[in-house]
Amino acid sequence: MTAVDRIEHARLRVLRITDKTHWVFLELAFASGATGLGEASLHGRERLLVDAALAHLPAWLGGAPLPDFDRPVPLPLATIATAFDVACRDAAARREGKPLAAALGAPAEVRIPLYANINRRTRDRTPAGHAASAEDALAAGFAAVKIAPFDEVTPALSDDAEGRAALERGLERIAAVRGALGGEHRLLVDCHWRFAPDLAWRLVEAVREHDLYWLECPVAETQAHIPLLADMRRALNASGTLLAGLEEFSGAPAFLAFAEAYDVMMPDMKYVGGVDEMLRTGRALADRGIAVSPHNPTGPVCHAASLHLSAALPGFSMLEVQFDETPLFFDLGRPSLPGFAGGASDLPIAAGLGLDLDEEQAERLCVLDLTLRPSP
Known part of the structure; x- marks a missing residue:
């Protein structure tokens, strides 16, 4: 990540989908206007996930490294770190104007x-x-x-x-x-x-x-x-x-x-x-x-x-x-x-992951909405 395209903030939302299911999404907003999206759904452990996000996301937003996955990483921390990485890669592929699979060198017609x-x-x-x-x-x-x-x-x-x-x-x-x-x-x-x-x-x-x-x-x-x-x-x-x-x-x-x-x-x-x-x-x-x-x-x-x-x-x-x-x-x-x-x-054909959230639907379903900014 360059200084020009620093992450300005992250938005973590928990959506109640059914009586059994919550989906959790992490959205990153970059200074350039680029955005990226990741999913951090962790069935029945949303509180632990939010705690991990509050503890670690501000540092990552400021450029701190993600956990070292050569060593054991607690699942809530691994989940929010994975969503953060996916959102960054989504944004990078969007900047290139390529679907993520193409950015990874995969064939398009599959x-x-x-x-x-x-x-x-x-x-x-x-x-x-x-x-x-x-x-x-x-x-x-x-x-x-x-x-x-x-x-x-x-x-x-x-x-x-x-x-x-x-x-x-x-x-x-x-x-x-x-x-x-x-x-x-x-x-x-x-x-x-x-x-x-x-x-x-x-x-x-x-x-x-x-x-x-x-x-x-x-x-x-x-x-x-x-x-x-x-x-x-x-x-x-x-x-x-x-x-x-x-x-x-x-x-x-x-x-x-x-x-x-x-x-x-x-x-x-x-x-x-x-x-x-x-x-x-x-x-x-x-x-x-x-x-x-x-x-x-x-x-x-x-x-x-x-x-x-x-x-x-x-x-x-x-x-x-x-x-x-x-x-x-x-x-x-x-x-x-x-x-x-x-x-x-x-495969989705639009750039990056190939989709954004429907904001009207997301707002209707949202039960928790957090905005986090980089640590000073």
């Missing part, structure tokens, strides 16, 4: 394969409700669907009668969705770290009959669980299922520490550390034969950034999208994001 996360749009949590959502995703052109079926499972449950009953409720939802998808479409199952190790092993055995494409985040992602995850990976691979995870990690070294544990890793453009850190992570994982499938279940700004980075990302496989949670996914951005025709997306 379609990004998507899979539909149907979890939040599935208000009817019965097996039939999950199957109906999966059918809607198929009708919209998706060939891969992800569900989070284990509502009743918690890490406190063991492989006993209570734990098995909770597991069975989730397996009934999986069976219903597999029936809706048929055998030719990919089914992905997200566990959200809900399983204790003993019940997780029963899960691994039970899902064999359902022909999952991948199983995601079965147990807490700690260093102590790396051997367990590696063993689970081998067992799943023996029946043709991949093991995926690490959606809330930041910095390439943190991902590499789990290289033996996962077939697919899921860096997120809200948490990973920024544009260059996402590319560095992708290169490091691709070198080790690990597929990269960015985590992307939130708002339109992260989706735009994820589309651009997916076009340039080594080892890229497919991109998540939160399917049909709210029309605001398309209505909040101007111009609107490309659609999901055929289960894939074109």
